Amino acid sequence: MKSLFKAGIVASALSVASVASASAGPVEDRKELMKAVVKSVKIAVPMAKGEVPFDAAVAAAAMQTINEVPDKFVKLFPAGSDKHEKTEASPKIWTDMKDFMAKAADLKAASKATKDAVGKGQDAFKAAVFGSLVKTCKGCHDTYRIKKEKKS
Amino acid sequence: MRCVAWTGSLLGPPSMRVRLALILLCWGFASSASAADLKNGRTMFYAGGCASCHAAPATSACDNPKIKDKLTLSGGRCLKTPFGTFYVPNISPDKESGIGGWTNAQFIKAMKDGVSPKGEHYYPVFPYTSYQRMRESDLLDLKAFIDTLPAAKSRVPGHDLALPFRLRQTLGFWKWMFLDGKSFKSDPKKSAKLNRGAYLVEGPGHCGECHSPRNPLGGVITDKRFSGGPDPEGKGVVPNITPHKSGIADWSEADIVMALETGLTPSFDSFGGTMVKVQENMAELSAKDRAAIAAYIKSLPSIPSSARKPGKP
Numbered sequence: 001m002k003s004l005f006k007a008g009i010v011a012s013a014l015s016v017a018s019v020a021s022a023s024a025g026p027v028e029d030r031k032e033l034m035k036a037v038v039k040s041v042k043i044a045v046p047m048a049k050g051e052v053p054f055d056a057a058v059a060a061a062a063m064q065t066i067n068e069v070p071d072k073f074v075k076l077f078p079a080g081s082d083k084h085e086k087t088e089a090s091p092k093i094w095t096d097m098k099d100f101m102a103k104a105a106d107l108k109a110a111s112k113a114t115k116d117a118v119g120k121g122q123d124a125f126k127a128a129v130f131g132s133l134v135k136t137c138k139g140c141h142d143t144y145r146i147k148k149e150k151k152s
Numbered sequence: 153m154r155c156v157a158w159t160g161s162l163l164g165p166p167s168m169r170v171r172l173a174l175i176l177l178c179w180g181f182a183s184s185a186s187a188a189d190l191k192n193g194r195t196m197f198y199a200g201g202c203a204s205c206h207a208a209p210a211t212s213a214c215d216n217p218k219i220k221d222k223l224t225l226s227g228g229r230c231l232k233t234p235f236g237t238f239y240v241p242n243i244s245p246d247k248e249s250g251i252g253g254w255t256n257a258q259f260i261k262a263m264k265d266g267v268s269p270k271g272e273h274y275y276p277v278f279p280y281t282s283y284q285r286m287r288e289s290d291l292l293d294l295k296a297f298i299d300t301l302p303a304a305k306s307r308v309p310g311h312d313l314a315l316p317f318r319l320r321q322t323l324g325f326w327k328w329m330f331l332d333g334k335s336f337k338s339d340p341k342k343s344a345k346l347n348r349g350a351y352l353v354e355g356p357g358h359c360g361e362c363h364s365p366r367n368p369l370g371g372v373i374t375d376k377r378f379s380g381g382p383d384p385e386g387k388g389v390v391p392n393i394t395p396h397k398s399g400i401a402d403w404s405e406a407d408i409v410m411a412l413e414t415g416l417t418p419s420f421d422s423f424g425g426t427m428v429k430v431q432e433n434m435a436e437l438s439a440k441d442r443a444a445i446a447a448y449i450k451s452l453p454s455i456p457s458s459a460r461k462p463g464k465p
Binding site for chain 1: 391420
């Protein structure tokens with residue numbers, strides 16, 4: 001019960017729906033979605049590594065959050081939104097939109113697979129987090145993200 | 153193998169020709185007795201990131217960052233730089249298309265002097281400025297490892313460069329400016345771990361080739377090494393990896409180890425760009441080697457970022 005309660009908190013804190021309502025433009029919105037993914041990864045990875053006690057409900061909620069991102073994310077790349085000063089989106093997204101969409105679908109599949117692995121215990125979860133989920137992040141960022149100077 | 157290392161250390165930095173002659177002589181005596189260490193060769197292969205450039209791209213797009221098979225080094229990747237487009241050669245052990253016909257001495261000359269068996273200068277996009285630091289025994293283990301990989305035939309286009317750079321002869325001058333011919337020397341005042349890390353980072357790992365700013369001639373600016381710089385292939389930046397606040401001051405040694413192992417930064421973002429391939433290679437090293445790299449990176453002098461500000465050309 002406690003675990004379910006925690007999962008509820010995680011889910012509402014990471015709510016993807018709340019992101020869309022505070023719309024400021026596609027670049028800002030897609031950054032918010034990526035931040036929601038990062039927050040979920042931040043919950044999942046320490047659990048996968050055993051640094052934080054494994055909590056199936058919390059882990060599953062984090063994966064659910066990520067799972068809801070791609071469908072919204074792919075709608076946020078209108079023509080011209082590669083020109084934004086702050087965007088780290090590579091122009092390659094617009095020249096190879098089909099492949100970019102496939103990468104988004106990969107994230108949906110990887111987060112689903114990782115969520116499914118939650119029920120099989122911490123070892124299976126760990127294998128899915130590093131073997132599937134994180135690999136999917138890298139598998140898109142290697143092509144479609146351009147790193148900009150970090151602010152300091 | 154030991155004989156080769158011994159010859160190198162005994163002689164200090166003599167002319168390459170003398171050194172090669174002695175190595176060959178030494179090799180003649182030693183080769184029957186000592187076989188190459190393929191496990192070490194594999195380590196050098198992944199530390200050196202050979203596949204990141206020399207493995208064929210996953211699709212017909214020559215700039216596809218993904219690779220088809222990291223053990224098939226048939227080349228063909230294109231690197232688009234301000235100097236023009238470079239096409240990466242085949243270094244598979246195929247005798248015609250690759251380097252299967254090379255002698256040990258030719259391999260060492262390529263890696264340390266940036267000179268082909270035909271006597272042509274290589275462009276420093278091939279990071280011999282770092283590989284020159286490598287121990288000859290490690291280079292020969294690396295060659296032996298590459299010899300175990302699939303031989304692949306391929307035809308790679310010639311480089312497509314702007315005029316002054318098209319003339320390979322000018323590279324003699326470039327090397328005179330930027331290639332010092334020094335092998336790595338360990339520092340007896342530092343721990344074995346730090347020395348191992350320094351060797352991996354400065355030699356095979358060639359981290360400073362991307363994580364440093366370059367002058368207009370394309371030479372690394374020595375006193376700003378590892379402070380990042382504009383991405384030579386695109387619009388982004390390569391981050392400062394020194395312990396400055398504009399770099400990775402807030403990363404612990406364990407954070408660096410974790411990033412090299414998994415590709416996740418301490419803020420749980422993932423690596424992107426070409427660092428993904430680098431990280432996947434680093435993940436193939438031993439945990440001890442990753443820890444040594446992290447220790448050395450943390451020991452670098454703190455330098456403000458040389459990466460370009462966003463939005464500036």
